[in-house]
Amino acid sequence: MEKNNILVRDLYKQFDGFLLDHVSFQVPKGRIVGFIGENGAGKSTTINLILDELKRDNGQIQIFGKENTISTVKEDIGVVFDECNFHDVFNTSDIEKILSGIYKSWDSCLYRQYLKRFKIPEKKQIGSFSKGMKMKLSIICAMAHKPKLLILDEATTGLDPVVRDEMLDLFLEFIQDEDCSILFSSHITSDIQKIADYVILIHQGKIIFEEQKDDLVYNFGIVKCGKEKFASISPDDYITHRVTNVSVECLVRDKEAIKHKYKNIVVDNATLEDIMLFYIKGGAA
């Protein structure tokens, strides 16, 4: 039985001035995969290729075990982009008539429940909505047809922290069903840190790492020491380092092991953002 909702193998796509180079990863059932990277790193390109919006040059993409080019596969995918893709003149009833005529498993009851829960006005044209409300509506629409896979491309960017928190809660509710998955691309690493099970970092079209979120957040650490102390640290014990005006900082994989091995050393917790910056800006490992 298929255990991955998305399987990407050796994805290759060349544009003018950008190359997506042999990208491979999976999104297992029942898991949230966070996709982080700078703007222009290739997150949206990868998602567009998964959704068959762009043609890949080479490589394999499977969704629910089938080729991603089969359009019926999208019956079970909910997509949210960074903007609301509905015309300003529509209201929530228009949108329901449109989407219920497209998705076989559209659930009217669920849709209305969500609208009520998030206080989305029902007779107003959506052109008059705030950005936060439009995004809430987009997310509701993606979920109301009960998909098995949710693909979010910068779906929380531009939302205030309160709305973002509400949306993250909604995603966690969605994933209670062990058949469902979420692929969540964002450059707001704190959102990914909150809900992801796995984190993939992409940089300049290449996957830099694919790790468990809890390992990254709870085991990784940052060593802070002087130049002399740094010289005594074996290169096998850290991933990458950077030199500041006042110290040397190293990203380490297992902060407890480092604390035991090197006594009297400062090892701080690392946030996902710290880790991302170390990998992108730090020296080669």
Place this chain on the structure above:
Amino acid sequence: MEIIISNSSDKPIYEQICMQVKNLIMNGTLSAGEALPSMRALAKDLHISVITVQRAYEDLTRDGFIETVSGKGSFVAVQNKEFIQEEQLRIAEELLQKVAEIGRAHGISYEQMTNILKLFYEE
């Protein structure tokens, strides 16, 4: 069920969860047959990944403290009454060993000690 985890502790998160659930079961806060929160629900409440909770639940199952029924969830194992008893007997033995050491070191007789113990049993 109350669980507190700390990311400044030197114990890995899954171990912290494991230990705390074991304690809750042993001190009776969680009774036999009681349902544990689903892995996903606990993950959501603790703001950690479900993978870590899964590992903790797997360890608890391996050690006989909980049982997982496919499709229904995880429950405090019924037969762990014996576990608890063994565990408590072990604790009692350790305490009695200390009592004996104190008695021998300070000249308190065996009869005196057993009388005190008898009084406590009859309370």
Place this chain on the structure above:
Amino acid sequence: MRGLIYKDITIFFKGIDKKLVLIAAGAIILLMVNTGVYAGLFASVMLAMTIGIQNIMSFASDEKASWKKYQLAMPVNAVSVVTSKYISVICTLAVSLAGSVLFNLLSSVAFRSFNITVWGVSTAASVIVPLLWTGICLPLTYWFGFHSAQTMGMIVVIPMFYFIKYFEDGVGFSAMTNSILSYVVVAGIAVVVLFIISMIISMAGYNRKE
């Protein structure tokens, strides 16, 4: 597919361009006043052109909302997308026909003349003109984007105005006889065939990806 048809029809009606309506209304009034007995015919043609333009304009709102990107993530293929667009165009013909009947009624009442030829040609025009217009501009939109269709639309407007001018001068109509109706039937069939071919070309255009 019915979801997409609903979407296109809703945009057509809710997204009616106010500027377009004003220009069309102005032109229709001018025509009705100036063309005497044939007022009904000219007004019909004007309305039919407006319907044709409005159908293409809905692509502008698609582009503004980034709809195509969202649509590509839906379980719909080129056939259903394009077919539903073309069906929605056919649905809007109802407006064109209704308008044509209304204008001819007004004209007949005002001038107390009932000319079956004029009525027949008006009705035919109200159906043929939007089909012709969208039949040419839709494939362009699907292949080259909305702006090229807009440009093409502007270009086609010019001969239309010459056509109207020609008939306004009165010469044209006196040459019309009852046999024109058979020409109209032929034109009608030709437009339907064009419409179908246009649909196929549009589907190929929709499928093109980077």
